[in-house]
Amino acid sequence: MGEEQRAKGHGAWSMEHGAWGMGHGHGAKGEGHGAIGNISVYFLLTIHYSLINHPSSHHSITPSLHNYFSILRVTTEIMQIKKSSKVYDVIIVGSGAGGGMATKVLSEAGLNVAVVEAGPFFDPADPEQKTQMKWPWESPRRGAGTTRPFGDFDSAYGGWEIEGQPYTRMPGTRFEWFRSQMLGGRTNHWGRISLRFGPIDFKHRSHDGLGEDWPISYNDVKPYYDRVDKLIGVFGSKENLPNEPDGFFLPAPKPRLHELYFIEGAKKVGVPVIPGRLSMLTKRINEERGVCFYCGQCSRACSVYADFSSGTCLIFPAQKAGGQIDLFVNAMVREVLTDHEGKATGVSYINKEDRQEYQLNGKIVVLAASACSSARILLNSKSKQHPAGLGNSSGLVGKYLHDSTGASRAAFIPALMNRETYNEDGVGGMHIYTPWWLDNKKLDFPRGYHLEMWGGMGMPSYGFGFNPNDLNKYLGERIGGYGDQLRKDVKKFYGSVVGISGRGECIAREDNYCEIDPNVVDEFGVPVLRFNYTWTDHERYQARHMHNTFEEILDAMGGKILGDKPGQDQDYGLALPGQIIHEVGTTRMGNDPKKSVTNSFEQLHDANNVFVVDGGPFVSQADKNPTWTILALAWRTSDYIVEQIKKRNI
């Protein structure tokens, strides 16, 4: 599953959102500083630095400069930009996969780092923030998605819409934008599917003439994939498939019952299946992180750090190792500040708690706010030297936005009726998967997709028990009713529905983009993004093929396929752009500054001390989930930054 994984809706067959792996609030905790109001600001800042630079446990790092700036405000009582005299070696904007990796590598190199995160501090081990192992009744809405689209226990603070932070769309186009504002960002709830891009994925234009080749090859990234595997941990298996590179895998968990059915069914119709590749620790990788205890709730973030989240696996360890890291939370970056030569000098941000404007000085700025948020920051960073926005001399910032394609289907498997119940939560996601297995030259669409499968006896949450016996229609039995029969029907069908999702590659196009809406600002006065995104028949025909595959496999499993095959009027079941939450490409890399925003080290062509380490620099998406590649490239870029500093090139 992609990060979208858990969006199965609240229909009849939705179990716990997270159970299939499909699916706040502390900021700066320090309060009451007003008591020291008369001490000089300089003195306060000095104390502050000494405290936050102290390599104490990560729990104590949350307080940020805003507390001190707040005092300044109280003293002066006028609205003004709060500036600090401190100069960071590097300012990192965002703390998700890319920002976390940059934080770790750059702080370990001895650099003085500021991490600026739009949301609050988050630690899934904090009992106040933890949702793992909660029962449905611990939520008064039983886990319903009232405030969190993937349900109450999902660890993403944000969603498709965030109050006070709108985005818009060009008429006639759709794009759904999922944001999670918290330390670790979307890595706290993602599906943990951790795939390397293969050799063809980096050079796909050379294979089919479509899209663009990356300026780097698999061999450039391989050493970093290797390091990421060993540092973070991913289970999988050596398969020697041509475009699905193997890595340093932890052993896979055994398939669940419905997954065995899938393997059998797929075999009958010639679809290969291999163990899943997900970043949960089925085996210990160090003494700091725990080992998976198979609750199936990775979407809630792991309290023993046995799955990958950026906070728990990158930022906390970097802090523990004594890194010079100042963490600014609830800090929304407005723009990158530049000097008369057009080089970055820092960032400005809004402290969400006091709604004041602050500036931080840095010698290097690393953007990792997510592909679209980083593009927004760049486009909003206008100056005499960068009149169209920082890094945008090519006019391509925000262009080539692309998300994975997606489609899903489910079936009722009569052989899985009246199951004996046992704990099959497993890891929070699929134990098996199907990488792309066909040759597009023989098909009516150009790029591939992989298959993810779901099902099982998950933990009930809001939506469980809806339309409890609609499946009786396949058995010639009565639908509806009340009384004891309902209990029997609920048990009869529990765990008897399985589903398959396809996740495929969309070719990046210049005319799919985000840009600054000329008329709309958010609650902080910052101009917002406007999206323009359409699908083509490439993606529609791919979705049609996905549904054909789903039907073949589900039928071979002995399943009664639910719902009708979506037709042309429904884009053949293709998910809306953005819904798979793999959006990338907005600051794509390349050797030609006219055709790309960043170079092969994710460095802006237009300002050599600004880097982008989220999904923005992706040239193409591949039929793989992007996170492992974001991590590998962020590490590679961070090494490059250290090297360039040593050479005094930046």
Place this chain on the structure above:
Amino acid sequence: MLIGGVAGGLLLTGCQPGKGEEVKTTASDDKHYGRTDKEKQRDERVMAESFFSEHELATIAVLCDLILPATATAGAATEAGVPEFIEFIAKDLTSHQTPLRGGLMWLDNRALYAFEHTFSACTEVQQKELLDEIAYPDEADPEVAQGVAFFTRMRNLVLTGYYTTRMGIDDLGYKGNTPNVWDGVPEDVLAKHGLAYDEAWLAKCVDQDKRNIVAEWDEEGNLLT
């Protein structure tokens, strides 16, 4: 002075022993379910409101126990607190409000014309007679389609409210949400389904006796430990 009241670190507590070593998890806090400040405020606001009248709640309670009466081994829906859940969810997901309120009135009206009593004042036999005409969507008279829609919604909420409680989960038999070591489908279940693990596949799977031994690989990526 800056060190705020953030809770302590990884409080490792031993849980049910699995293969290899004991399974480690962390402490939980019964008072919280991981809300953000905004969500806490919203919860408080919603909790302080009330939506259904006493009569409506009484009718909901009657419907709850007609839909899920007690069995020899499990309690009825009212014993699981389902009416309280329905009151909350109507305030939380406000799209339920008009269909529920209107549906209850539809049902009372139907009962008044048929038996000269509101639904909750009818005898159980009368109540079941009224439900029989709206409880089976495929068989219902189109005349009562609105009643069918209401009862379908009510049945959905009663079942979801029930099976998300301890009582409902025990009745269902869900065994998870507890630390454990997954080591495959139980043998008897495999046998019942005529399935077996493929040996080549199993060779790629975790040896749970070694799960706590730190992973090491050779240069080719072969796991050594």
